[in-house]
Amino acid sequence: MTSTLTPPRAGRAAPARKPLAIELRRGLGPWTGAAVALTLLVTMYGKAPGWQVHWADATNMLHVAAGLLAGPLALAAGCWQGGRDRRRGTTDLWESAPRPPLRRLLVAVAPSALWPAAGVLLADAVCLLSTWPYVTAGRPYLELVAADTVAVAALGAVGHVVGRTVRWRLTAPLLGIVGYVVLGMGSYQEGTLRWLSPAGEHQFFWDRPVWWFGPVSMAWTAGLALTALLAYGLRGARLWPLTLVPAAVAVAAAGLIAGLPRDGGPWRHDPALARQVCDDGTPQVCLTAVDEGLLPEVSAALAPLNARLKGVPGAPVRWVGGPFGPAHPGDVALPSVGQDAVRGRLPHPDLYLNSAVLWLFSDTCRQGDLAGPNAERASLVNLAVTEWLAPTPEGYGPDTTAAKPYIDRLDAKSPAEQRAYLTRYLAANTCHPDEVPVP
Template identity: 80%
Template sequence: MTTTLVPPPRTGGATPARGPSPLRTELRRGLGPWTGAAVAVAVLVTMYNKGPGWQDRWADATNMLHVVAGLFAGSLALAAGGWQGGRDRRRGTTDLWESVSRSPLRRLLVAVAPSALWPAAGLLLAAAVCLLATWPYVSAGRPYLELVAADVVAVAALGALGHVVGQVVPWRLTAPLLGVVGYAVMIMTAYADGSARWLGPAAEHQFFWDGPVWWFGPVSMAWTAGIALTALLAYGLRRSRLLPLALVPLAAAVAAAGLILRLPVDEGPWRPDPALAREVCDDGTPQVCLTAVDAGLLPEVSAALAPLNARLKGLPGAPVRWVSGPGGATRPGDVGLPHTDQEAVRGRLVRPDLYLNAAVNWLLSDSCEPGDGMGPNAERASVIHLAVAEWLAPTPDGYGPDPTAARPYIDRLDAKSPAAQRDYLARYLAADICHPDEVPVP
């Protein structure tokens, strides 16, 4: 008799279910999600309140985001990181964490993740909303995403630094003090003298036809991330033979800081961009020329200057071109135009009357030397100057000087025939207003 050996049937033993990873658990609980939401709301509310000042140009939007991110997002990240870092000591769970079979550095990196990643995510969301809100109104250029990325890395680094400080000093007032001190330090560095101001995350730049040098974004990331990684490695490896590894990110941060400190004091990483600064002109007489970054405003600026151009057309001494840009008035017959950043909002010239009045004052402005403009007729010449400006473009109510003293001369100009008005205006433009005796009386 043959016996057949049959293997016993396999039991359907289920594989033990794996629980959620410690990193996912840390990211989902505690202060992290609330910090990300607070950063996004703070940045969006601040940017919304200053919307008229940045929605026309990519450089303005990037600059405002940079300042707001440094002052508000960075301070919030520091404070929230300090609170998160001191959580375990406040709760008395430090011994429980140390009993986990993971290295101190790994435990630290898991614990610090919410302090770094959530504020960065909140800023990234707010920056995306602001850049999308800018896109419909810009005329030229591109969004400087490398600078936005550098801001996001800086906020993450500040959150990580705050977390380390919170672990070292688990005092309940550590978090608010970090936020206040961080805000004050960023204000001071933003307005400090010297190139060191560009090391801070809130340095401001003004000229909207400039672009950043290509290397500034990556180098800024190396600077801020290097400082944060140095602190994390120094604290996480403080009892390990691998502590000298903290010198690697420190060396990268020092090298990056050295490059940034070599930047010019005023311009910093910004340089004129020929594509943004090139002239875009209409076909009027006098011609109106704006930079390419404001090309979308050219029809409205031309329309605002049309009444003045009609009076100036063909007169000796009248401008040949109205120009605006970094080069200014470079050709004979050029007259500078006021910048549109004060009167333009979201691609529109909100107050054409104010812009026209400013253009007239630029046209009639003088470059007199000290001691000029003196003499017995100086006061009369000043009143005539005001009268001509008010006659060409009346100052809107609530702006500029009171034209009451100039009213008699304005009435005389209004009473003249068109030919007599043009004759007087030609004589006025030909006169040297730095010598009051030469200013013709209407």
Template identity: 80%
Template sequence: MTATLTPSRTEPRARVRAVSPLRAELRRGLGPWTGAAVVLTVLVTMYGKAPGWQGRWADATNMLHVTAGLLAGPLALAAGCWQGGRERRRGTAELWESVPRPPLRRLLVAVAPAALWPAAAVLLADAVCLLATWPYVSGGRPYVELLAADVVAVAALGALGHVVGRVVPWRLTAPLLGIVGYVGLAVGAYAVGPARWLSPGAEHQFFWDRPVWWFGPVSAAWTAGLALTALLAYGLRRGRGRALALVPLAVAVAAAALVLRLPPDEGPWRHDPALARRVCDDGTPQVCLTAVDAELLPEVSAALAPLNARLKGVPGAPVRWIGGPFGPGRPGDMELPNAAQDAVRGRLPHPDLFLNSAVTWLFSDTCAPGDFTGADAERASEVHLAVTEWLAPTPDDYGPDTTAARPYVERLRAKSPAAQRDYLARYLAADTCHPDEVPIP
């Protein structure tokens, strides 16, 4: 006798999980690929310029801001445009519009990948780069309000591109829109006047500056307002409520008005005394940098140590080496070259080159037109080069040819320490703009 197996009534039935339209839209199509492309674009660009931004929060923030505005923005614009024209290119626009959902809701679901994926990618790239900067900075903070405004701007550009793709579903619209967007953002970023700060890619070297507190939120309101205006105007074009598009438009216009009232020269940036505060060592001559570059102070002091040993106690020698936005503040101060420009991740990779630059600045006089002429000009130039070479030899493959100055260098090296100090005092006291006053070793 054969037993017949029948399913038990208590056996659990398979449950079908309903996938929300938003989740399905985010997971398919061009969205994930756009996010990956934006992450790679930003990170590869930042990696190629890492030595220039990893030592300061200001440099890292500025570089991320420009990269997001000028590279990620046009990429999101083009990708959103391609995504927006997808339904008409496939011939499924009528089928999509037959879905029993309000037109604006369908539009917001469809535009989500074009806006959210690039924005999330920029946010991820910002986090990676800020973490890579953190071990090497001395002071200050990253201006996260500006980075948040960049995320909103990239999302807004993706949404605007989606609307353009729906209106003009031509296949070449997306690449052309990306090119036009890049050119427009670049031109706006480097324009003259307050209008340049309306561009998401406007650059500012704010080593000792900070933005006004409202600039980040207002910038986000400007770009988000434009995107929402376009979305509402397109999504409500066939029904009631089209006047709702005027609300985000009014917000965008108000935000733009605030930005356009900024001072033409300063823009939204103001000097921050806490960042420009001087931090000095206890050497003689003293070396002073700003609080932003405090971690560089031991490196700079060590690089200048051989020169300071020769200058110590010499009449006319500097009392302090000063680095920062204001330069010398009292008699005896001597301005330093910008150590941050030569630094890589908070360190000086070529201290000999920095020392040579400091000596060059020490002996650089501002001569009037017609000075440094006459029969002794060539000889004075050779002596000047010899003194620089004696105090700080030029590294290989850098600087001018020192062959003509070699005899004077040998004379200086052959002198006794007392004679060297005497000559150095006479050279510092001379007016090097007049060749006949330059003492010969």
């Protein structure tokens, strides 16, 4: 029997891996993305009670954290990544690859730009999803989240170019420190130039940015990064005038931002967020739409005070919170509920009540007021009335021992006598010690 030998089959060639995929998996890039995400999440977690109430607070906190923390980290990591081939002595090997120099540069810079941006996006997604159950109005400003992501990617790209250009090993950490200082100083500047910084802060949660601010901010930071990349990648080439295109875009974007109004910059009142929402109590309690979910708790916190002031001439007709303040006779401003709220709740209603009483009795005193022989007594009476209406929780506020005799006198009065005294007290000018009635 004869046997036939079959030739071995030719093995299938392994698919060639794309250079971009290889670059994204190697080096410092993945670690940078993880470090950026972890830094932002730890920072945000430590301040969660302050931003998990309003979309504007969450977006603003993410914006500042991305600019001041993720930005310098991306700068330093990009700089170290950019000097990798020079430290390893593989620069000539990399430049011998059969690809145009600019394409090689863009592939090399991808990890320095994309991984920090991915870390920012991950942290933003986690924080915004954790805010969603507690907000009652508005939306997250995703255009600002996108602008933050582009800014961090741009800083990573600029750091990469610096790392390729400067041959000093300490350049990376020093660049990160300088970036932190410059970004921090820029965010605290007065005037509209502060909005050029990726860390410019805004704290009014009933506002919204103008529609074009996010895209123009992206054009500003991306234009700077592309200018640096093209200036490095096209040096000595005939196409170097292309560098002027992103530079012109960046200058135009910077001009638009610098032309913003000095007061408020890109932020405007949003009527849908600032509209008043009131309960049906007497007196009414009115908050803005962004705090509508807190209205029942605020009304309950003010209920003991309203009961004591019921029927007293000069008592509030309406409690009003929000950006516009009292609009009618008898309106009394409320302290900002957003500063006391935690995750959609009012954890210390007694403390909020005490703050409301302080606002009720606050007078704009001029220089020279609260002086004279009866000044100390008037101060103690003012403190006693405040503590009698809304005792300060333990651990907060001043020592009330000296005012205790006046508090005891108020407690000893009959309801009719208490209302009569409150009528005289509300009619007095508490800035003039001689007018403050003694219980």
